[in-house]
Amino acid sequence: xxxxxxxxxxxxxxxxxxxxxxxxxxxxxxxxxxxxxxxxxxxxxxxxxxxxxxxxxxxxxxxxxxxxxxxxxxxxxxxxxxxxxxxxxxxxxxxxxxxxxxxxxxxxxxxxxxxxxxxxxxxxxxxxxxxxxxxxxxxxxxxxxxxxxxxxxxxxxxxxxxxxxxxxxxxxxxxxxxxx
Numbered sequence: 757x758x759x760x761x762x763x764x765x766x767x768x769x770x771x772x773x774x775x776x777x778x779x780x781x782x783x784x785x786x787x788x789x790x791x792x793x794x795x796x797x798x799x800x801x802x803x804x805x806x807x808x809x810x811x812x813x814x815x816x817x818x819x820x821x822x823x824x825x826x827x828x829x830x831x832x833x834x835x836x837x838x839x840x841x842x843x844x845x846x847x848x849x850x851x852x853x854x855x856x857x858x859x860x861x862x863x864x865x866x867x868x869x870x871x872x873x874x875x876x877x878x879x880x881x882x883x884x885x886x887x888x889x890x891x892x893x894x895x896x897x898x899x900x901x902x903x904x905x906x907x908x909x910x911x912x913x914x915x916x917x918x919x920x921x922x923x924x925x926x927x928x929x930x931x932x933x934x935x936x
Contacts, residue, residue: 760833762899768889774826776882781818784811794875796859821845835900842890849887856883 760766783791788803788811803811824841832838856879860868869876 760901761838761893762901765889765893765899768886769825770830771826773882773886774822777818777822777825781815781822784818785815794879795856796863797865797870797873797875799863817848821848835898838898839894842893846887846890846894849883849890853883853887 780791783794788808791811792799792801792803824845829838829841869880871877
């Protein structure tokens with residue numbers, strides 16, 4: 757498959773979002789108080805060792821997502837690989853946003869945005885923008901640009917040319933296999 761995905765997806769998935777995700781990994785691992793002040797404003801509960809363990813697990817999943825976006829998607833243009841990876845990220849986004857919603861419900865905020873609060877912009881805009889771009893990608897707005905040279909070669913190839921693949925084996929009437 758010769759070609760590449762649209763510039764918006766490449767810039768966002770290769771550069772912008774990996775930086776955003778790594779900053780979230782840093783906050784959850786090394787500055788959990790700041791992370792909680794962004795996600796759960798007004799919550800002053802202390803960070804317990806069990807909570808820190810969960811935050812470390814969350815940080816590792818953020819690093820994993822960064823690897824998927826920043827490396828795996830960069831080394832392949834296979835649409836199926838992109839679709840499977842991005843579907844997994846959509847599911848992750850939904851679970852993440854649901855978790856934020858549940859936690860904010862516990863302290864009486866729900867999913868409301870306080871538009872004057874910078875932290876709400878930092879949490880919600882990247883989350884919903886990522887989800888929107890992924891859903892757009894999966895619904896066919898992938899911005900695929902075909903590589904013209906490979907496309908021309910594919911259409912100019914004669915059926916009599918060798919393709920480099922071994923021919924399949926056939927069975928004779930006697931039931932023996934022969935290589936044709």
